[in-house]
Amino acid sequence: MDHVEIAVIGAGVVGLAVARELALRGREVLIIEAAGAIGTGISSRNSEVIHAGLYHPAGSLKARLCVRGKALLYAYCAARGVAHGRCGKLVVATRAADLPRLARIAEQGAANGVDDLRLLDHAQALALEPALDCAGALLSPSSGIVDSHGLMTALLGDAEHAGATLALASRVSGGVRDGGGWRLRVGDFELGARCVVNAAGLFAAELARSLGCDAPALRFARGHYFALAGRAPFKHLIYPLPVDGGLGVHLTLDLGGQARFGPDVQWLPGTDPATLDYAVDPALAPAFEAEARGYWPGLPQGALQPAYSGIRPKLTGPGEPAADFRIDVAPGLVNLFGIESPGLTAALAIAEWVAESLSPSPTASR
Structure with missing residues (x-):
């Protein structure tokens, strides 16, 4: 042996x-x-997002290891020539009633040691991203993307x-x-x-x-992604406010500037990882378009095409923290x-x- x-x-x-x-x-x-x-x-x-460390409770492993890992990852990618971009992220509140939630995320990020966050009003957000529609946004300059x-x-x-x-x-x-x-x-x-x-x-x-x-x-949650046909008029990653089980259907950019939307959260009934299905149902496209138009009203009709899906191993289930x-x-x-x-x-x-x-x-x- x-x-x-x-x-x-x-x-x-x-x-x-x-x-x-x-x-x-x-x-x-x-x-x-x-x-x-x-x-x-x-x-x-x-x-393929490099997260800043906004959402997790202060002192948690997720918060501590995300903030530490972000610094290590940027340094490593620069030293080893791994393609990446520090493009920044806007977390958006599409309704004025949601602005307090945005402020709480900013407070949580600051408690986690993320010291570069800025709350933006409607005009300030549109000055960065004119195609965006929101009541306000949280700018996270240290968020980015990486070639995984x-x-x-x-x-x-x-x-x-x-x-x-x-x-x-x-x-x-x-x-x-x-x-x-x-x-x-x-x-x-x-x-x-x-x-x-x-x-x-x-x-x-x-x-x-x-x-x-x-x-x-473990509980398994599938998240689907749809790719945008054509170019998106955004330079930043665009995130809605978090939803149960995830961060909402957000717009991310690859290193070539192409946009994709996702993931959603679909809780799976099975517990055998060997039987999990990664298919993306094209019939989900209208729901993705509706979510995306909440912050990008100009999304062209029928512009989203099925891309891929991923499955996340979760320690809690629907409706649980x-x-x-x-x-x-x-x-x-x-x-x-x-x-x-x-x-x-x-x-x-x-x-x-x-x-x-x-x-x-x-x-x-x-």
């Missing part, structure tokens, strides 16, 4: 960031991914350069404690590992149970549960957290 010091299970952006951080600290790392390529799940089916695939490629390259190894098409079906470490079942083989990091995303709870650990009952990230640490084991938005932004900070939780090591730097 082969042995490795640390097995990181899951090659999404968080798993790759964790593997990179551990490898850079001198740890022996094997990244194990069930799919045939990196980042095929949550990491490639999102808005380029980011994951860079993280993998760094990890491998530091000695990590990637095993694709290798599903971990379970494992047991073995002395001071683990004996994992990987396909038809067994692998010994001193430590395990469960970064399996949608499969994280299922994997944890297969390792004999308690795990939360959003849950924090859950990072469970036990001897030789870290389980990452409910790593949804802002997980992409927070990835490098999550990696620091996990690496510190697995210290000390004879070869690790503090």
